[in-house]
Each structure stands twice: as structure tokens, then as C-alpha cells.
Amino acid sequence: MKTSEKNIERLLLYRRILISFKNIGKTNIYSKQLASLADSTPAQVRRDIMSIGYSGSPVHGYDLEKLIDSISEFLDSNNLQKVALVGLGHLGRSIIDYFQGRRPKLMIAAVFDRDPDKIDRVMHGCRCYSNEKILKVIPKENINIAIIAVPASGAQDVADLLVQAGIKGILNYAPVKLTLPPDIYVENRDMILAVEKVAYFARKITTEGSST
């Protein structure tokens, strides 16, 4: 079963769409509908669903509940997967606020910051520790992924510590390339690059449109 990064991204998106579709009372969906909701094509949707081994009915399309379950079985861990967050500034606070309680199999189980004012504060049920506790808390809580929301200057050090503590995947919001062992999965999310991209395509649209 060959599943690329893009495949996984689409499946995650499908699941979110399917859940909200189910929440408005639907019980099934056709590849055409899902494609249109996901800005994709029916053939792409069918291929993706095929790749996880689920199949629908030619008459009713896909059963929402079963499809959601299949995707979840494919994508999720059986157990709860715990997440650490480092950096409790504006971004960190926004993240914890938005994330916590939204996904059944994922939870932010520990927060770290180096600012003494923040240490020991409790947010959404999880206490903020000082960075020195990273090596202790992460293995103890069995956390294997982390979100970095500290300024660029501190990110590499934090990442090194996290890896030392046993983290296997990092979602990095700091604008630096982290240098880490090859068996650590890193996803970078930089807002500036994203705005630049939007700026490029927005401009492209406007200049193309005016050349009629």
C-alpha cells in the first residue's frame, strides 16, 4: 500500500469534511460530492478511498459512518497520542485554545516555556512546565510529538531537547530550518512564506484577468 504525503493530507481533509457532512444529518456521500467539497475530482477521491481499502456501493456511494471509521482506522493511533507544546506566547495560547478537545485521539499533554511568569500556570487542563522539565516529563507522559511555537532564536535548542526526550514528530512554527536526525519527521509552517505565496497568486490572477 503506497500512501504518499499528499494522500495522507487529502484523507485528513476528507475525514473532516465527512464528519461535518454527517453532522448535518447525511448518511452517505458520492465521490462527486466529496470531490466538490474538497476541491478535488471524483476520480481522485475514489482512488484515495481505494487506497485505504474501503469500498462503497454503486448505488448509495459511500456510507459516511463507515468511511469515517475506515479513514480513522487507517490514519489514527489506537491509543491516545500525546502532544507537547513549547512556547506559550500569543501563538501558543491560540494553539492550545484551538486544538484542545477537538480530536479524540490527540491531546496536548504538556506545555513548556522558559518564562518564569508562565510556569505552573494551568490552561485547558494542562500545566506549563519550565524547559528543564522536558527531559523528564516527555518520557514519563509518553509524548511522541511536539509543536514548537517559540521565536526562531530558541527553536533549534528546543528541538534538540525534544528529540533527546524521545519526540518523533515536530510541527515547527518558528522560521528556521531545524537540523535533526533523519528519523524525525518535521513539518514546517511558516506564515510569511504562506502570505508570499498568496500574494504571488493573487497578483497573478489580477494581471491575467486584465489581459483580455
Added chain:
Amino acid sequence: MKTSEKNIERLLLYRRILISFKNIGKTNIYSKQLASLADSTPAQVRRDIMSIGYSGSPVHGYDLEKLIDSISEFLDSNNLQKVALVGLGHLGRSIIDYFQGRRPKLMIAAVFDRDPDKIDRVMHGCRCYSNEKILKVIPKENINIAIIAVPASGAQDVADLLVQAGIKGILNYAPVKLTLPPDIYVENRDMILAVEKVAYFARKITTEGSST
């Protein structure tokens, strides 16, 4: 000249890397070095650079300054391109704080929120307006891209307003699919999907590693 979305993303990343490479005193770079900094391959780097019409020297590789300029000429607007931000919560504040002043050709020129407490506050030199001013301020300031950082429930309405005001590109942080005219470029950035993706690959790494 066929430049795909991925192309643009890589060029933006190269530029950032090149700038920081220049800042540590270097004057030139080889495709091999840039590839390793960008987690890419030398051939990919050369192809990408070829696609913008720049060429280097077989002996000294690429001249940093000239390459940065070529990429910028290709990617950037000649004029300043203005950005609107809607939603001045934790996320919005983090965004403005991080973004403002970082890119020479881009600036957040107006901020909107519907909370009366926030209206008329000034942050990083830009005043926060009420949503009602969107239709007035955006055309007046000639803003053509926007960042949405409001809760999911308000995002579609805000997006509709923005489009009506003349926005051509949107960076959307709210977890909803925006339904908009086809000539509007939308980039969605959802943290939950990103964490889920990291969770998947982190797990995959750990389980694969243990099957030796």
C-alpha cells in the same frame, strides 16, 4: 514558462535560505549546498533556478545577491502589496507581531475585528477598524490580499465581505472551506490537520523502526 504551485513554494524557501546565507557573509552558493539546506536535490534546485531564467557559473555556482534579486523580481510585485488582517485575537496578534516589517514588499495595512474593545487600538502602526469599514478601507488602501483569523463561524461572512471589497487572495486560518468565486486564490492553513499529519508520520516512523 510553466511554474507550478510547488515551484513557487520552493523558490520562496530558497530565497529565505539565500538571504540568511548572505547574512552570514557568504557571496555565492552551489546547488548542492542550497539543496541540502532546503531538503531538496541539486538537480531540483538547478531546474527551479533555470525556470526563472537565472544562471550561475560552473565555477562559483550562484551569486547570492544576483540570485536573490532574480527570485524577487520573479516572485514579487514591483510596488508594495498591502495585506488586511481580520481577527485580532491571540492568533491575529501573533500574526501581526511576527509579520510586520519582515518583508519589504508586503505590509499589513489594515486590521479588522468586530469586538468594540479592539476597535481603534493601534498595533505596529496600524489601527484596528470595525468590520463595517471593510468595504471602505480595502479599496481605499488598495489592499488585495487578506488573512482570516476569526473563528470558523464568522469566516465565510468575512470572506464574502473581503471579496466584495476587492480582495483577490486569502490566507485562511479558520477551519472551514470557504465558498468563493473561482478567481479568488485561497490558501487554507489548519493546525489540526497539520498535527494529525505529524502524528501519522511520527507513528509510522516509530512502528517501522521497531520492525527490524
Added chain:
DNA sequence: AACATATTGTGAATAAATTCACAGCGTTAA
């Protein structure tokens, strides 16, 4: 001036991703 060297630029080959197109199927209607 001739040679050695290391890297670029790029056509060609390969690999990966997407789309096409249609057989097969369960359901409904007559």
C-alpha cells in the same frame, strides 16, 4: 597555452500523480 577540476544547464529517462473511460453492479421502474 594546455590541462585538470568541479559545477552548471539541460535533453532524455524515469517515476509519480492524476485523469480517462468503461465494465460491472445493485437498485428501481415498467
Added chain:
DNA sequence: TTAACGCTGTGAATTTATTCACAATATGTT
């Protein structure tokens, strides 16, 4: 019963993206 329908599942075709591989080249060296 039979026919018609509209959708899925998927092999094959196509398109897009990446990598290979090597001639061309600018410079340093003798």
C-alpha cells in the same frame, strides 16, 4: 423479467514532476 440508470472500482493512458547523466564551461594551475 427485463431494461435502464448512475455510480463505483480500476487498468490503462496521460500528464506532471523529478532525477539522471553528460557535454559545455569558467577558472585555477603548471
